[in-house]
Amino acid sequence: MTAALRDAPAVAPRRQAPLTLDDGSRIAVIGCGPAGSLFAYFALELAERIGISLHIDIYEPRDFAVPGPQGCNMCGGIISESLVQNLASERISLTDGVVQRGIDSYFLHMDVGSVRIDTPLREMRIGAVHRGAGPKTATERRWESFDHYMQQYPLGRGAHLVHARVEEVRRENDRVTIKARDREPEAYDLVTVAVGVNSPILKLFEGLGIGYERPKVTKTLIREYRLGQDVISRTLGSSMHVFLLNIPRLEFAAIIPKGDFVTMCLLGDDIDNAMVDAFVASPEVRNCMPPEWNPADRACQCLPHINVGGVDKPFADRFLFIGDAGVTRLYKDGIGAAYRTAKAAARAAVLEGISEEAFRRHYLPACRRISQDNLIGRLAFLFTRGVQHAGLLRRAVLRMTIEEQGKDGPHRRLSGVLWDMFSGSAPYRDIFVRMLHPAFMGRFLWSIGVAAVRGSAPRAGEARP
Numbered sequence: 478m479t480a481a482l483r484d485a486p487a488v489a490p491r492r493q494a495p496l497t498l499d500d501g502s503r504i505a506v507i508g509c510g511p512a513g514s515l516f517a518y519f520a521l522e523l524a525e526r527i528g529i530s531l532h533i534d535i536y537e538p539r540d541f542a543v544p545g546p547q548g549c550n551m552c553g554g555i556i557s558e559s560l561v562q563n564l565a566s567e568r569i570s571l572t573d574g575v576v577q578r579g580i581d582s583y584f585l586h587m588d589v590g591s592v593r594i595d596t597p598l599r600e601m602r603i604g605a606v607h608r609g610a611g612p613k614t615a616t617e618r619r620w621e622s623f624d625h626y627m628q629q630y631p632l633g634r635g636a637h638l639v640h641a642r643v644e645e646v647r648r649e650n651d652r653v654t655i656k657a658r659d660r661e662p663e664a665y666d667l668v669t670v671a672v673g674v675n676s677p678i679l680k681l682f683e684g685l686g687i688g689y690e691r692p693k694v695t696k697t698l699i700r701e702y703r704l705g706q707d708v709i710s711r712t713l714g715s716s717m718h719v720f721l722l723n724i725p726r727l728e729f730a731a732i733i734p735k736g737d738f739v740t741m742c743l744l745g746d747d748i749d750n751a752m753v754d755a756f757v758a759s760p761e762v763r764n765c766m767p768p769e770w771n772p773a774d775r776a777c778q779c780l781p782h783i784n785v786g787g788v789d790k791p792f793a794d795r796f797l798f799i800g801d802a803g804v805t806r807l808y809k810d811g812i813g814a815a816y817r818t819a820k821a822a823a824r825a826a827v828l829e830g831i832s833e834e835a836f837r838r839h840y841l842p843a844c845r846r847i848s849q850d851n852l853i854g855r856l857a858f859l860f861t862r863g864v865q866h867a868g869l870l871r872r873a874v875l876r877m878t879i880e881e882q883g884k885d886g887p888h889r890r891l892s893g894v895l896w897d898m899f900s901g902s903a904p905y906r907d908i909f910v911r912m913l914h915p916a917f918m919g920r921f922l923w924s925i926g927v928a929a930v931r932g933s934a935p936r937a938g939e940a941r942p
């Protein structure tokens with residue numbers, strides 16, 4: 478060993494540079510539904526605040542401005558009150574061209590009767606939208622697709638929309654390479670996955686060895702019926718119609734009025750033709766729809782899956798999974814959960830770093846809050862399932878809800894619980910705490926006793942608005 482080398486100062490081991498987004502970093506967002514659009518919007522806004530420039534490509538093969546399957550996003554399309562408020566706070570205003578019908582009430586239909594439940598503050602703050610441009614028979618363009626509308630916010634800040642399907646994802650040279658159909662591979666510093674659980678793209682990420690596994694799902698059925706705006710106003714009105722019917726394997730059902738269409742949503746583990754036929758043939762459904770309605774004359778139908786389990790690890794070095802691809806709200810307000818996870822993910826990536834450790838510390842808590850609330854939600858939904866299958870409970874719920882309609886807000890305890898469960902406007906924890914309130918429990922037990930003695934509930938009036 479030479480004297481020069483022997484006398485040279487010891488060199489400290491080289492520390493690995495932290496994974497961060499810097500000026501000029503490139504981000505790929507796969508999926509341009511609400512989660513993808515909002516993530517890109519928030520990331521660009523935060524980058525501008527801290528003085529860096531980001532290049533964001535949003536990969537989306539569908540055109541949400543086109544009616545039919547090409548622009549379909551397989552969703553019932555209810556915008557909750559809490560989401561409307563959150564979007565307004567982010568300077569995102571939903572116009573009358575996007576909200577096809579304001580929902581000012583719910584009708585709860587059971588075999589023992591029906592009752593109308595108004596919004597808690599008598600305000601029309603829940604919206605019915607089409608995620609795409611509507612069914613293929615939607616020939617008149619009087620309303621805009623919600624997802625297409627949301628796309629304009631990140632695009633207005635400089636994001637690039639790539640109309641191509643992602644076919645390959647590789648990790649190489651400390652970056653992630655995306656290969657889309659008919660395009661050259663592109664390298665990115667961060668990939669954010671914002672697709673739905675029905676997308677085959679998720680298989681690409683399960684095979685990368687990053688610890689990602691798709692969430693647990695259950696099946697839904699969604700149908701669209703074209704009735705015309707005037708007919709809908711005369712029959713269904715501005716109410717969402719919810720059904721708690723004792724039909725085997727049916728967990729939840731709703732009919733949502735929109736522009737010229739109504740959307741029928743059924744939820745259950747084993748949906749089949751027999752279940753659907755039993756639902757559409759029930760007197761409760763027939764009484765809501767116009768007399769000339771033919772259940773077979775539908776504009777479209779799909780059987781998508783929805784996320785009911787969440788993902789244990791919705792992140793890895795240079796990877797984020799948001800919205801339905803990660804963690805979402807149980808049964809309700811999936812778009813609201815997309816907003817919350819997109820915002821938390823953008824803040825973590827831009828302000829804290831894009832390493833697995835950074836995401837664990839700064840993104841995972843938001844996902845855990847949703848997952849923990851979902852556990853409480855499962856308890857809350859045991860209440861509605863019990864009502865579905867017990868005639869005495871159905872009579873008690875109807876009686877108590879009818880009696881509450883003449884009271885002011887704080888005393889409409891069951892009505893408020895049902896409203897927030899159906900609309901997704903409040904965390905399940907808040908709903909469950911209100912269900913355990915002594916005043917709620919006492920009044921409900923009293924209603925059960927009265928229903929057991931007297932039988933039928935007081936007359937609720939006509940089911941039609």
